[in-house]
């Protein structure tokens with residue numbers, strides 16, 4: 627088996643299975659203003675410099691990446707893509723990705739400012755992924771875990787049928803193999819373009835989680851990052867046996883704007899941010915990114931001891 631670094635390198639070079647799929651998708655679309663904004667911000671991140679969303683200082687991307695995209699001076703955790711998250715979490719050479727070739731079908735032939743097909747094609751090209759999550763199994767300090775990491779760069783990390791199915795399968799695998807599960811959430815919620823097919827994932831995932839957590843008594847750790855919202859919060863995001871949040875992570879079901887419009891009241895600053903949610907008992911712990919592997923490893927310590935006894 628190749629090392630994790632080799633695998634990522636191959637993926638970058640050859641685009642894996644994704645290249646062929648992009649060609650199949652419709653071409654010749656025009657970017658909406660929103661997509662343009664997003665693509666500019668991504669390109670900035672790929673350049674030499676980027677800006678901290680918190681203190682607005684310019685940051686050298688190379689150093690920022692070395693520091694897991696945490697700005698040391700102000701402690702702000704900038705967004706990471708799924709690959710950047712998997713690499714430091716999983717022991718080198720142990721990552722086995724699952725269902726990398728799964729692609730969404732545009733069953734509803736959905737079209738708003740752009741067609742759903744075009745949005746998928748755009749995100750595939752930009753991220754090199756087939757959909758908004760990477761899943762697989764790997765070792766975390768020697769303990770086998772099933773891991774799913776959502777990717778906000780792909781259509782805002784929205785959960786459609788592919789994301790739902792890609793989360794369901796490693797849970798089933800983990801249940802079968804008595805492995806703990808880590809789901810790293812980063813999502814705008816359910817994927818509008820898939821309508822009910824998207825909403826039903828919110829129920830499907832908890833139904834397999836129930837077997838994993840309750841019947842088999844295995845651990846599920848949910849890691850909530852900026853942002854964890856909508857259908858993801860309202861589903862597996864809140865179902866971790868242990869819920870960890872990253873500092874300043876935005877955690878919400880309905881967003882601030884929706885609540886303000888519905889209640890016709892101003893929401894206080896800091897509302898729905900990990901720290902204020904923690905004051906009200908929501909996440910079990912707020913863990914800075916550079917400690918997350920160590921913390922997860924401690925949580926899974928019983929599994930390590932169980933393995934030693936076998």
Ligand SMILES: [Zn+2]
Pocket residue numbers: 678679680681682683697699700701702
């Ligand atoms: Zn800053």
